[in-house]
Amino acid sequence: MISHRFSIGTASAEIAMLQWGESGKPPALLVHGTGFVADVWDEVARDLASTYTVYALDRRGHGASHKPGAYHFADYADDICRVIDALDLRDVYGIGHSAGATDLLLAAKLRPGYFRRLFVMEPTVMNPRAERNPSAGLSEQSLxxxxxxxxxxxxxxxxxxxxxxxxxAPAFADWTDASLWAYVRHGFTPLDNGRVRLCCTPEIESAMLHPIYEAMEQVYIGDARGNPFAWLREIACPVMVTTAETSWPIYKEMASRAMALIPQARALAFEGAGHCVAQEAPARVVQAIREFSA
Incomplete structure (x- = not known):
C-alpha cells in the first residue's frame, strides 16, 4: 500500500501529512513522539487502513513540518486542531505515542465531540493538582x-x-527493520555535499525536551495560556492509556497521573515491550487498537 503525502497550512506554518487507505472510511489520526516522524507509524497504519482512513503528521519541529521555535504542549494541541479543521474530520480515533499522545489528549478538550476515542501510549502528563514549586526548576539530572x-x-x-x-543503538535495538528504515529515510534530509542531517536538529530537540522534563518533574507552568494539563479532566471520550513493561518508571508514573485525571480512562500494559512499542511490536499494537475500538 502506497501512502499519500500532502500538507496543510501556509509555508510558514506547514504541517506535513501522510494518508494511508481510501477516503470515506472512519478517520484515525496517528501522532508520533519526540524526535520522530509520521512514517514511523507505517506498519501500524498499513494494517489499520483496511478499516480506517489513516492520517499521520510530522509534529512541528519534526520532518517536513514547520519549525517555529514554539514548542509548548498547547502549541502542539493547536496543531492537531488545525489538522482536524483542515481535513474536516469527525469521530476521530486518535492514536498517539509519548508527547504525541499528549497532543491528542489536549486537543480532545479543545475540540469536544470530535474524537470517538483515544489510544495513548505512555503520554507525557503532569498532575496540576500536585505540582511542585516551579521556582525550583529542573533537577540537575533532567537538565x-x-x-x-x-x-x-x-x-x-x-x-x-x-x-x-x-x-x-540501545534506543532502537528492538525496532523492526521496517520502522527503523522509515525513520532513517524521512527523519533525515539530504545536504548539498551528499551527507544527511537530522530534520529535528539537536537544538530543536533540546528545546522540545525542556517542557517535557518540566512536566515529568511536576514543575511545568505553561505559557501565557496557562497550564493545559487541567484540561484532561474535561475529556469526554473513552481513553485507553497504555504502558510498556521495560520503559522508564517515569512513563508508568505519568500514565498513572493520566488515569487519575481522565474521566473515562482504562489501562493496558504491553508485556515485554519498551517505550516505542508501536515500532517494536506493531502487530500487537494494532490488535490492541482494534480491540479497544470494538
Missing amino acids: SRVQSALRRQAEFDSRDAVFERYRV
Missing part, C-alpha cells in the same frame, strides 16, 4: 538530559550509515 540532546550527532555520511549506527 543534563535536556542538554545532552545538543550533543547528538546530527550529520552522517549517508542514510545507510545512519541505519548501521542506529541498528545497534
Whole structure:
C-alpha cells in the first residue's frame, strides 16, 4: 500500500501529512513522539487502513513540518486542531505515542465531540493538582538530559550509515527493520555535499525536551495560556492509556497521573515491550487498537 503525502497550512506554518487507505472510511489520526516522524507509524497504519482512513503528521519541529521555535504542549494541541479543521474530520480515533499522545489528549478538550476515542501510549502528563514549586526548576539530572540532546550527532555520511549506527543503538535495538528504515529515510534530509542531517536538529530537540522534563518533574507552568494539563479532566471520550513493561518508571508514573485525571480512562500494559512499542511490536499494537475500538 502506497501512502499519500500532502500538507496543510501556509509555508510558514506547514504541517506535513501522510494518508494511508481510501477516503470515506472512519478517520484515525496517528501522532508520533519526540524526535520522530509520521512514517514511523507505517506498519501500524498499513494494517489499520483496511478499516480506517489513516492520517499521520510530522509534529512541528519534526520532518517536513514547520519549525517555529514554539514548542509548548498547547502549541502542539493547536496543531492537531488545525489538522482536524483542515481535513474536516469527525469521530476521530486518535492514536498517539509519548508527547504525541499528549497532543491528542489536549486537543480532545479543545475540540469536544470530535474524537470517538483515544489510544495513548505512555503520554507525557503532569498532575496540576500536585505540582511542585516551579521556582525550583529542573533537577540537575533532567537538565543534563535536556542538554545532552545538543550533543547528538546530527550529520552522517549517508542514510545507510545512519541505519548501521542506529541498528545497534540501545534506543532502537528492538525496532523492526521496517520502522527503523522509515525513520532513517524521512527523519533525515539530504545536504548539498551528499551527507544527511537530522530534520529535528539537536537544538530543536533540546528545546522540545525542556517542557517535557518540566512536566515529568511536576514543575511545568505553561505559557501565557496557562497550564493545559487541567484540561484532561474535561475529556469526554473513552481513553485507553497504555504502558510498556521495560520503559522508564517515569512513563508508568505519568500514565498513572493520566488515569487519575481522565474521566473515562482504562489501562493496558504491553508485556515485554519498551517505550516505542508501536515500532517494536506493531502487530500487537494494532490488535490492541482494534480491540479497544470494538
